[in-house]
Amino acid sequence: MSDVFTKCVEWKDADLAKEMDLYPFYQAIEASYGATEVSVQGRRMIMIGSNNYLGLSADPRVKEAAFNAIQRYGTTASGSRLLNGTLALHEELEAKLARFLRREAAMVVSTGFQTNLAAISALPDRGDIVFADRFNHASLVDGLRLSQGIEQRYWHNDMAHLEELLAGSDPAVGKLIVADGVFSMDGDVCDLPGILALARKYGARVVIDDAHAMGVLGAKGRGTAEYFGLEDELDLVTGTFSKSFASLGGVIAGPARVINYIRHKARSVIFSAALPPPCAAAALKALEILEEEPERVTRLMDIAEKMHNGLRAMGYDTGGSVTPIIPVMIGDRMRCFALWKALFQEGIFTNPVTPPAVSAGRELLRTSYMATHTDAQLDRVLEAFERLGRRLGLIPRTRPSSYVPVQLARPGGQVPLRKSA
Known part of the structure; x- marks a missing residue:
């Protein structure tokens, strides 16, 4: 046995x-x-x-906001958002995130991992195809596994391979393209202009996970779409509070009807306790500081x-x-x-x-x-x-005579996009 x-x-x-x-x-x-x-x-x-x-x-303003939220609400919401766990603090954070990200609506989720589970598991129906970058974060991978969609993985940042897969798919089925904005291990940036061009050509929707891009890319820190000047074209963006926003939790932002659908269909949302009050307050204060500084x-x-x-x-x-x-x-x-x-x-x-x-x-x-x-x-x-x-013998005993400086993803620049298997 x-x-x-x-x-x-x-x-x-x-x-x-x-x-x-x-x-x-x-x-x-x-x-x-x-x-x-x-x-x-x-x-x-x-x-x-x-x-x-x-x-x-470690910012004193963020820590004070978290402390004040505990004083007002206690340490936990003690229930799911669907039932008894929604706080006025959650709704304030959602409204300010929607405005910051220039989206119709936003939904706060308890962790960044659950955020991607929610978005990717809820949207594809049986027979729909999800085209995913091979270097995507595990939360996107697991969200797809929990969905009814069919997975097709394209070589990292390889738009030719993505187009080959899109062109070979049934025009009648729903299509979703999913990628990290900034890839969490390699630190490179997705080819968002290329992805959106192919999405328009083949009738696909696009979800970008900006966990490592919010607060990092763009002149105002709004992420990958701001950096490329494509905020009006991106369908859905997800992010996390555990990085630039000094807290725990995540956000999905996009069209109001789509957010409302995910809010009522995503199992990782409706069967999980809501984001604790101090976490929501810390994220809200961090957002305010980012906008001010x-x-x-x-x-x-x-x-x-x-x-x-x-x-x-x-x-x-x-x-x-x-x-x-x-x-x-x-x-x-x-x-x-x-x-x-x-x-x-x-x-x-x-x-x-x-x-x-x-x-x-x-x-x-x-x-x-x-x-x-x-x-x-x-x-x-x-x-x-x-x-x-x-x-340890990992670099030469003397410095190389020359090296290639890195061109960073600064506002107004052009990102060198990486393709690899």
Whole structure:
């Protein structure tokens, strides 16, 4: 008789990494110091593994808003949005997000992951086709698995392959194109102009997950569509509060009738407890700060440029990223863990990314930066990367004579779009 627990007992990967003192995951953060530094295992460290892009989680105004919401509402909504869990705070946040994102309506969801489950699971009917970028976030992948739609995956940012799939589909069925705005591991940007052109040509709708683009791309931080000047053409946008908005939760924004349909049909919404009051209040305050202080977005991109070009000048490969998500491409699991460990011992917190999060041979350290990092912190990080990279044989002993500077996704520029299998 087969036992479903057998594989759990036999799986030894984590145990082996711990035996080698190279286990990098589930590191408990004991305290935070202004978002850019944390305490782990009693050691104060520079955090370059967080998605807190604007550094607002430590902003006193955000913390005060969360505290005041607890005083008014308590710690939880104690029910789903459909029944007893909708608060006036949720509705205020939805109205302000709809205005900020220039959409008819917006819906707040309890987590970013559930946001994409809601949008992608609810919309396709049986027989509809969902065209998905191969590098899409797991929440989009799982949303599609829960839907009735038929999945067709196109090569990453490859518009020729996407068009081939669209052209070969039945003109009579519904079509949905789904992609990350900024891809979470590689830091590159979707070819939104190409996607929208093909959507118009073949009668498809488009959903863009802007989890890593809201607060990052565009002059006002409204995301991928703002950056490309295509806000009026994008059908539906999703986002999360756990990154630039210093909280937890997510948002779906688009036509009012579509939002209303998802609100009543998405199981991840109607069967989940509503976003807790302090989380809604924190996101609302972070949104207000972003609108009042757009210079945070500029500072974030200045930092990203410094770090991209600093690492590339040493001989590191930062892939196709044009954002504050900067992958340091290693290409081998053990060498990736070795660099992570060496940096950890130096007081620098990074994220090693290995299969299945990336394919074999694409192992990397995922670094990401905040608008509140200081130049002194960044210089310390760069010095450690250079010294340790040389010691581990990951970069040349002497700096290359030249390197190609990175063109970042700044407002008014053109994003170099990456195609890969």
